[in-house]
Amino acid sequence: MRLAPTLYSALISLAVACGAKPVHAPVAAPPAAAPATAAPPAAAPDPLDRPTATDPRIVVGKLANGLTYYVLKHQKPEKRAALWLAVNAGSVLEDDDQRGLAHFCEHMAFNGTKRFAKQAVVDYVEKVGMRFGPDVNAYTSFDETVYQLTVPTDDAKVLMTGLDILRDWAGDVTYDSAEVDKERGVVLEEWRLGRGANARLNDKQLPIIFQGSRYAERIPIGKPEIIKTASRDALLRFYTDWYRPDLMAVIAVGDFDAAAMEKEIQARFADLRGPAKARERIVPPVPHDQELAVTIGSDPELTTSSVTVYDKLDGRPNVSVRDYRRFLVENIYHAMLGARFVELAEDPAAPFLWAFSSTTPLTRSVDGFLRGATAKEGKLAETLTALLVEIARVERFGFLPGELERAKKDLLHDVERRAIERDKTQAVAFAAEISRLFLQHEQMPGLAAELELVKELLPRVTLDELNHLARTWGGERGRVIAIRGSATTKLPAEAEVRALVASAAAGTIEAWRDVAADRPLLAAPPAPGKVVKTAHDAGADATVWTLANGVRVVVKPTTFQNDSVSLSGFLPGGTSLVPDRDFVQARFADDIAGASGAGDFDSIALRKVLAGKTVRAVVALSDRAERFHLGTTPEDLETALQVLYLRIVAPRRDERAFAAWKAEAIELTRNRRLSPERAFFEDMAVVMSGNHPRLRPTTVEMIEEVDLDRALAAYKGRLADLGSATFVIVGNVDLAKLQPLVETYLGGLPSKGRKERWKDIGVKHPTGKVTKEVTVGSEPKSFVYIAFHGADRWSLDAARDARILAMVLRIRLREVLREDMGGVYGVQVNGELSREPKQRRNFTIFFGCDPKNVDALRTATFAEVAKIGKVGIGEDYLDKVREQIRRGHEVELKNNGYWLGLLADAYYYGDDAKSTMDVDAALQRVTAAHVKASARRFFDDRQVVVGVLRPKAP
Numbered sequence: 001m002r003l004a005p006t007l008y009s010a011l012i013s014l015a016v017a018c019g020a021k022p023v024h025a026p027v028a029a030p031p032a033a034a035p036a037t038a039a040p041p042a043a044a045p046d047p048l049d050r051p052t053a054t055d056p057r058i059v060v061g062k063l064a065n066g067l068t069y070y071v072l073k074h075q076k077p078e079k080r081a082a083l084w085l086a087v088n089a090g091s092v093l094e095d096d097d098q099r100g101l102a103h104f105c106e107h108m109a110f111n112g113t114k115r116f117a118k119q120a121v122v123d124y125v126e127k128v129g130m131r132f133g134p135d136v137n138a139y140t141s142f143d144e145t146v147y148q149l150t151v152p153t154d155d156a157k158v159l160m161t162g163l164d165i166l167r168d169w170a171g172d173v174t175y176d177s178a179e180v181d182k183e184r185g186v187v188l189e190e191w192r193l194g195r196g197a198n199a200r201l202n203d204k205q206l207p208i209i210f211q212g213s214r215y216a217e218r219i220p221i222g223k224p225e226i227i228k229t230a231s232r233d234a235l236l237r238f239y240t241d242w243y244r245p246d247l248m249a250v251i252a253v254g255d256f257d258a259a260a261m262e263k264e265i266q267a268r269f270a271d272l273r274g275p276a277k278a279r280e281r282i283v284p285p286v287p288h289d290q291e292l293a294v295t296i297g298s299d300p301e302l303t304t305s306s307v308t309v310y311d312k313l314d315g316r317p318n319v320s321v322r323d324y325r326r327f328l329v330e331n332i333y334h335a336m337l338g339a340r341f342v343e344l345a346e347d348p349a350a351p352f353l354w355a356f357s358s359t360t361p362l363t364r365s366v367d368g369f370l371r372g373a374t375a376k377e378g379k380l381a382e383t384l385t386a387l388l389v390e391i392a393r394v395e396r397f398g399f400l401p402g403e404l405e406r407a408k409k410d411l412l413h414d415v416e417r418r419a420i421e422r423d424k425t426q427a428v429a430f431a432a433e434i435s436r437l438f439l440q441h442e443q444m445p446g447l448a449a450e451l452e453l454v455k456e457l458l459p460r461v462t463l464d465e466l467n468h469l470a471r472t473w474g475g476e477r478g479r480v481i482a483i484r485g486s487a488t489t490k491l492p493a494e495a496e497v498r499a500l501v502a503s504a505a506a507g508t509i510e511a512w513r514d515v516a517a518d519r520p521l522l523a524a525p526p527a528p529g530k531v532v533k534t535a536h537d538a539g540a541d542a543t544v545w546t547l548a549n550g551v552r553v554v555v556k557p558t559t560f561q562n563d564s565v566s567l568s569g570f571l572p573g574g575t576s577l578v579p580d581r582d583f584v585q586a587r588f589a590d591d592i593a594g595a596s597g598a599g600d601f602d603s604i605a606l607r608k609v610l611a612g613k614t615v616r617a618v619v620a621l622s623d624r625a626e627r628f629h630l631g632t633t634p635e636d637l638e639t640a641l642q643v644l645y646l647r648i649v650a651p652r653r654d655e656r657a658f659a660a661w662k663a664e665a666i667e668l669t670r671n672r673r674l675s676p677e678r679a680f681f682e683d684m685a686v687v688m689s690g691n692h693p694r695l696r697p698t699t700v701e702m703i704e705e706v707d708l709d710r711a712l713a714a715y716k717g718r719l720a721d722l723g724s725a726t727f728v729i730v731g732n733v734d735l736a737k738l739q740p741l742v743e744t745y746l747g748g749l750p751s752k753g754r755k756e757r758w759k760d761i762g763v764k765h766p767t768g769k770v771t772k773e774v775t776v777g778s779e780p781k782s783f784v785y786i787a788f789h790g791a792d793r794w795s796l797d798a799a800r801d802a803r804i805l806a807m808v809l810r811i812r813l814r815e816v817l818r819e820d821m822g823g824v825y826g827v828q829v830n831g832e833l834s835r836e837p838k839q840r841r842n843f844t845i846f847f848g849c850d851p852k853n854v855d856a857l858r859t860a861t862f863a864e865v866a867k868i869g870k871v872g873i874g875e876d877y878l879d880k881v882r883e884q885i886r887r888g889h890e891v892e893l894k895n896n897g898y899w900l901g902l903l904a905d906a907y908y909y910g911d912d913a914k915s916t917m918d919v920d921a922a923l924q925r926v927t928a929a930h931v932k933a934s935a936r937r938f939f940d941d942r943q944v945v946v947g948v949l950r951p952k953a954p
Contacts, residue, residue, distance in 0.1 A: 048322040052453070055446030058434065059262055065272050066246030067170075069265045070434045073258040074427050077891045079154045081254025082431040085147040085166045086438050088249075089242035091220040092142045092284055092363075100222015101230055101238050103140040104187050108235065109147060110136075111179040113168030118179060119819055121165055125149070126811065126880040128158050129887030133826075140220050143283075143364050144439045150428070152887060153255045160264065163252075167268045170248055175236050184227060185822025191221050193825055193848050195779040197299040197675070201484050208295040209310055209480050212287040215363055244274030247281060249438040253427040286366040288312035288478030292501065294494045296483045301778065303671045303678070304353075305485040307384045308372035311474030315365050318443055325457045328411065330359050332461060333469050335407040336399050340390060340512065341373075343604050346595075348659035351375060351382035353667055357391075359473060364440065369473035376667050380483055381492040385504045391470050392505035393512060398467035400514040402608075408458055409612025417614065417633065419451040420563040476501070486671050517605035521642045526649075529747025531739060539914025540903055543735060545742065549751035550723035553742050554903055556730045560894050565637050565731035567644070568904040569628035572724055573756040575694075575714075576623050576837075582714050583694055584705050588665070589715035590621045592708070595661045596654040598646035603657060610639070617644040619719070623694070624758035624836055625908075626718050628725075634732050641745035648719050648749060651712060658708045665703045672698075676777030680949040683774050684785050687945055690764035723751030728903045730896050760837040765789065770945045777951040782851040784858055785844065785947035788865075788939050792841040794833045796915060800925045801934040802831035802843070807881045808873050808931055812864055813845070821860065823853045831938060835909065843938045851950055858946070869935035872928045882926045889919040 054060060059071040091102040112118050125136045128151060135150040147169050151162035202219070210216035250269060252261050317323055334357045341355035355373035362368040371391065375383035418425070425447075436442040445453065481501070485491045492500075533546035542556040578586040597603040616631040617640055628648075632640035673679045682697040689695040696702075727746055729738070792798070810829040817824045824847045831843040849857050892898040906913040915921070 046322075048325060049320050051319050052321060052324060052443045052445045053449070054437065055444050055449070057446065058444075059258055061262065061266070063245065063266065063270050063272075065270065065274070066244075067269050067272060068249040068438060069262070069269070070249060070251045070253075070438070071258050071262050071265070072253045072430055072434070073256065074253050074423075074425075074430060075255045076424050076426060077894060078255050079152055079890060080427060081151055081153045081159060081162065081252060081256055082427040083149045083151060083162045083166055083254075084251040084431045084435060085169050086249040086251060086435045087145040087147075087243060088143070088247040088281065088439055090141050090143045090145055091218040091222065092214055093242055093281070094218055094222075094238065095234075097226065098230070098234055098238050099218065100187070100191075100220075100224075100227045101235050102145060102242075103220050103222060104183070104227060104230065105173075105235055105239050105243075106138045106140045106145050106147075107183050107187055108175055108180065108239075109138065109169045109173050111183050112174040112176050113165075114172035114174065115164055115168055117174075118176070119815075121168075124161065124165075125151070127876075127883065128152055128155075129880075129883035131884060132814065142215055142218060142220060144435075146435055146439075148428070148431070159256065163250075163264055163268055166250060167272075170243065170245075170250075170269065171272045173239060173243075175232050175239070177232050180232050180235065182819070182822045186818055186825060187227050188224055189823065189825040189849060191224055191227065192779070192781050192850065194221060195781055196677070197302040198484075200299055201297045201302070204297050205295045205482050205484075208293055209482060210286055210363075211290065211293065211480075213363075214284040215286060240275055241279050242281075244278060245269070245272040246274060246278070248272075249435070251431050251434045251438075253431045253434070255427075283364045286312060286363055288366065288474070290478055292476045292498065293480045294483075294497045295480065296485075296491055296494060296497070298485045298487050298489070298491055300487040301674050301676060302484060302486040303674050304668070305375045305377070305380055305489050306372060306483070307375060307380055307387070308370060308482045309384070309387060310362075310480040310482065311369040312362065312478045312480075313359075313367045313369060313474050315361065315363075315367055318441060321453065321457070324443060324445075324453055325461075328454065328457055329461055329465065329469065331411060332404070332407045333466050334358050335410060336403045336466070337390065337394065339403065339406070339607070342607075344386070344390075345664075346603060346657065346660050348656065348663050350660075351379035351386055353664050355383075355387060361440070369470065375485075376663070377488075377670065378490045380485060380489070381496060381500060384481070384483075384492075384497065385500055388501065388504035389507075389509060393509050395468055395471060396505075396509055397511040399463055400512065401463065402514045402516055404461075404463055404466070406608060406611035408461070412454060412458060413612045413614065415447075415451050415454045417563050419447040421561060422447040424561045486674060488671060488674075515605070517601065517608040519600075519609075521599065521601070521609065521639065521646065525744050526645065526748025528740070528743040529749075529751075530743055531747075537913060539912055540899070540906070540917075542903060542913075545739070547743065547747040549747055549749060551746050551749060551751070552726040552907070553746060554726065554728045554907055555733065555735065555738065555742075556728075556899055556903060557733050557735065558730060558896055558899065559732060560896050562732060563633045563635075564896060565630075565632050565634055565640075565729065565733055566896055566900050567628065567630035567640075567727055567729050568900050569725055569727035570904065570908055571626040571628075571719075571722060571726075572624070572758060573718065574622050574624040574626060574758050575718070576759040576761050577756060578714055578718070580693075582710060584702050585707065585710040586621055586714035586718070587694075588703070588706050589711040589718075590619055591665075592658055592661055592706070592711050593619065593647065593651040593715050596652040596657040598643055598652065599650040600652075601646075602652065602654055606643070610643075613639055615640045615643055617647055619644075619647045621715070621718055623761070626725075628727065634734075637733070637738075638741050638745075641741055645745045645748065648722065651715055653708065653712055655708060662703060662706065665698075666700055669698050669700050669703060676779075676781075676949060676951070677783070679776050680774045680783055680785075680947070683772065684945075684947045687766060687770065687772050687947065688787060688789075690766060692761065692763045694761055695763065720750060721752040721754035722749035723753060724755060725749070726904075726907050728900060728907065730900045730903070758837065763837070765840070766945055768943065769941070772945065772947045774947065774949045775952050776949065778953045780851055780951060781848060781949075782854050782951070783846070783848050783947075783949040784854060784861075785846050785945075786858070786861065787845075787945040787947075788841070788843040788941070788943065789945065790841055790940060790943040792833060792839055792937075794835045794839045796911075797921075797925060798937075799833050800922045801930060802833055802841070802938065804881055804885075804922075804926055805868075805931060805934040805938060806831035806843070807884065808877050809845070809865070809868070811877055811880060812868070812873070813847075813861065816860055816864055817847065817857055821853075821857065823857045824849050841938055854948055854950070858948075862941070865935065865939045866941075869932060869939055872932040872935075875928070878926050878928065878931070882923055885922055885926070886919065889917075893917075 207216040352373040529548035535544040618629040828846040
């Protein structure tokens with residue numbers, strides 16, 4: 001749980017002192033008098049001031065050189081360890097000639113160390129079955145840099161090499177001059193990808209939000225002019241100054257022997273030394289005693305308008321039970337206010353689409369009370385007023401008992417779930433929490449202890465302390481109001497904004513009305529349909545029930561998570577069977593039904609009745625099937641099935657919800673194509689679909705065409721007969737307890753004997769070589785999209801070949817385009833064979849780059865593709881792919897999501913699940929001959945689409 005930052009060691013010492021038992025010196029008796037009366041005992045310390053202990057499962061140590069280490073034995077996933085290096089140094093510490101070099105230093109850790117020359121770190125990680133990005137990565141922020149490595153633990157040598165990599169990152173990055181120059185391009189491409197409307201507005205507004213502070217001048221991505229010219233010495237100076245043991249922590253979480261891991265860390269990191277004269281690691285302040293500041297900006301590529309109110313506060317400590325209680329109280333406040341914002345947004349007349357409220361760390365030294373909203377077109381001033389009025393409404397009238405009860409239920413339920421799942425939580429989640437423990441002194445008592453704290457503290461949180469809480473979170477002193485709008489929207493003037501702030505709470509404000517929703521979801525359960533046939537799928541070790549209404553249910557009980565049950569279902573047919581005249585209605589029907597609630601409950605009432613439960617139930621109309629999705633817990637499973645049942649058989653007709661949906665959809669569509677990226681992706685989708693009318697991007701005219709009754713009729717028509725449906729359930733379920741629930745809520749679905757199959761809507765894909773250039777945007781940023789496609793024949797082996805070829809090409813293009821040419825930040829590669837509506841191959845390559853480099857990078861890509869088809873690929877690449885498939889499969893087999901998708905696809909297509917998941921069969925396809933043949937099959941340059949985005953401005 002992410003808590004607010006502390007004021008570091010001074011406050012930690014203070015909290016510990018407050019929680020310690022007082023020691024009293026004896027009182028001397030006065031001379032020649034009776035024995036002295038004992039001094040009155042000191043007041044007992046307040047239990048709330050006791051410091052929270054760190055999770056006792058974590059071994060914490062500190063070496064003589066100042067380096068801290070944390071070791072936690074944890075076996076999810078099995079045979080894996082998360083090895084992280086946390087460095088308490090980020091961009092805020094850069095000198096004037098180093099702006100962007102903290103981040104550049106992070107990049108250089110992957111470009112050569114004492115034991116791993118050039119890209120050998122990434123090469124090694126890939127060889128042991130891990131992937132660049134998901135398993136080896138890093139990030140740099142204002143205040144910190146964190147390196148993240150995941151390695152297998154069933155090979156002791158591999159695990160120890162992982163520690164060696166961390167040790168080299170900590171003190172032995174080489175900064176080879178040639179590698180520095182090559183990496184400049186990669187860093188600049190990361191900068192380039194992040195540019196756009198919001199980045200340009202950040203350039204203008206962050207200096208005002210952080211005015212008077214070093215944070216205003218040290219955005220982590222840095223300045224491109226410095227990145228282009230920075231010397232090796234400037235980079236090395238940052239590394240030498242700040243990568244030192246007293247500012248570092250080694251974090252190891254995983255499936256290993258904790259005592260042995262601790263010894264290895266001690267042995268490897270004890271020799272680290274810092275500079276002879278260490279620079280002081282300061283925490284720059286963020287002044288917040290200035291007058292109200294207003295910053296208003298527009299951008300021609302911004303697609304939505306927003307307003308955010310920042311009230312800056314001194315950073316609050318986070319070491320004691322009192323601090324934890326403050327966190328709980330603030331969370332409850334924001335949950336209740338957030339629920340009101342959601343309810344207000346569902347009014348078609350609301351000036352905003354959505355809004356939020358939070359108190360959160362802005363930097364290490366300052367917290368913020370934030371209120372923000374995405375405004376409707378031309379409604380920025382009204383949105384600002386609405387935010388301020390809601391705060392004032394709480395202060396004037398307070399929250400209501402029902403709101404507090406629901407917020408408490410939700411909070412307790414969330415903490416209970418995380419505590420139940422603690423042994424099945426991914427290791428990286430604990431590594432991330434430990435990094436915050438070290439860098440920000442965030443409390444980490446452990447999930448079990450945290451649950452006990454919540455149970456102790458939550459009952460004593462009252463409405464009285466919540467109702468005026470926002471008054472303690474700053475005021476107009478230090479406040480910043482940041483407004484953003486597209487070039488097409490009307491922006492309020494600064495004087496108008498200041499006047500609104502002064503007058504927003506002065507008008508008439510009515511008390512909030514909270515209507516309870518305490519009735520059952522169903523007045524009576526549906527008539528059940530009994531299981532009439534039971535079979536066992538031996539390959540997947542799953543039970544298959546056939547119900548009296550024809551519904552098929554596939555159940556795989558697992559213990560991969562303690563408190564999770566998921567459902568995925570399908571009904572063949574989809575919107576392909578809807579006549580063209582009704583297609584637009586069907587296209588949006590599931591969104592409208594979802595926004596309207598279910599049964600007798602509108603969306604507001606439904607949220608209230610589900611307080612304290614985990615229920616996500618979704619019905620979606622896709623082109624060839626109706627799809628059903630459910631996520632819940634064993635305890636809430638019946639409630640979730642009830643909601644799913646209602647969404648299928650009892651969609652609501654709600655004119656107010658429909659009007660709100662339509663208003664929001666129009667707002668999100670109106671300016672969508674102002675984004676150059678969105679315009680490019682939509683244009684490429686049009687090319688690939690042959691501009692088929694059913695696959696066109698959404699327009700305002702489409703949304704205006706939607707009629708509530710026609711949309712609901714399309715929805716009900718597609719869901720009138722569930723007799724051909726299949727539902728897959730995976731998770732911690734007991735078959736005996738599950739069966740009556742399935743019989744009631746799935747067996748009770750309507751069945752009329754309808755047998756349907758989807759219809760081919762007749763998409764005409766492009767033929768031959770097609771080039772599409774899209775000229776849009778003002779940033780020096782291009783995208784390149786390459787799609788090799790065509791009719792083909794699906795087979796399981798061919799599908800495996802597509803995956804293997806994509807993995808090979810992903811590695812190879814990263815090496816060529818990123819590491820050799822320095823021309824991209826990353827490359828996306830995907831290959832697949834589709835079976836419906838026609839069997840086709842589709843292999844796509846995508847990257848962003850400098851417009852000047854489009855031709856060279858595109859040429860290099862085609863050259864590599866042709867080379868693989870002509871001469872194949874080296875065995876070293878194949879070794880990496882084999883190990884990545886094998887290692888990935890180890891984790892997949894213990895993952896509910898993998899089984900849910902596998903079984904849903906197997907029963908949709910009629911596949912044998914055992915064959916589909918046969919990793920040995922897949923590994924047998926990883927050969928030079930198969931890759932070479934696959935390249936010739938998939939990379940047919942006679943049937944290829946190439947799309948290029950080029951900026952309009954030079």
